[in-house]
Amino acid sequence: MAVDPQDRCGDVAGCGFLISGIIHLSNSPVERPPDLWDQGCATDEIRNQFVIPAIIEVASANDPDSIIDIGCGSGYIAREVEAGGIAKGVAWRLLDYSTDMLSFARSRCTDIERTAFIRHDLRVEPRDIPKSILGYVAYTFLDFLLDETIALHVSDLIMEGGTLLVFLPDVLEDVIEAAGQDPAVLDEYRSGHCSLAKRDKFTSKNVLFEANRVENVIQLFLGAGLVLTHLRTHRSAKGKFHYMLSFRALSV
Ligand SMILES: C[S@@+](CC[C@H](N)C(=O)[O-])C[C@H]1O[C@@H](n2cnc3c(N)ncnc32)[C@H](O)[C@@H]1O
Known part of the structure; x- marks a missing residue:
């Protein structure tokens, strides 16, 4: 329907x-009860075998001093990326509009130093949020209608020269x-x-x-001034495809 x-x-x-x-x-x-979400993440093949290893790979290659998780949910992905051995001392920003998710994330992310928990609705322009050199959005765009304005708001969270990773399923x-x-x-x-x-x-x-459609997401972020640098595909055990789109925010 x-x-x-x-x-x-x-x-x-x-x-x-x-x-x-x-x-x-x-x-x-x-x-979305945060504890159920977190338990689901812990046994989820896609997050554990595709999303988290891909973020660790990009972070290890770029050695970022700031990372933002956009629509962080329970903070599972951020915790696992941090535990995966990226350099210590990164300024982490965990952004979500759900206070329940953020409080849960805060209670679980005690091992991550320098973490800011940011309550923000992506439909609103991010005025006071510091830009990060690496950002990722994992499955957040399943929750609301992505349009030109939201693509701009998300792009605004990334520094010039920085990288934005977008994870999404083939639907x-x-x-x-x-x-x-x-x-x-x-x-x-x-x-x-x-x-x-x-x-x-x-x-x-x-x-x-x-x-x-993946093409729609690409088009919206190109329209927001980012450049698509890479597209990675993962096929799950059930044969479903998932994508990581990698964008670069150009220096002006
Ligand atoms: C499908 S969950 C994904 C959570 C996490 N990225 C993951 O992959 O486990 C989407 C997350 O986006 C958040 N979210 C939904 N709409 C939002 C909005 N307008 N602004 C900020 N966060 C939003 C939800 O609260 C939820 O935590």
């Missing part, structure tokens, strides 16, 4: 519940499955994006997730 994102005016994260085929939209953020199979019920979904996806109802595998909650 396709959902017009505009129907969700004022909906911060786009939370929907699928009950007997009817999507009930809520004005509250996605209900084609989900789109094809949803199109079986509502063929309009396919047309929306063709034009760049559609919204799909799906069970969250970590929390078992039914949520709406924003399914972006």
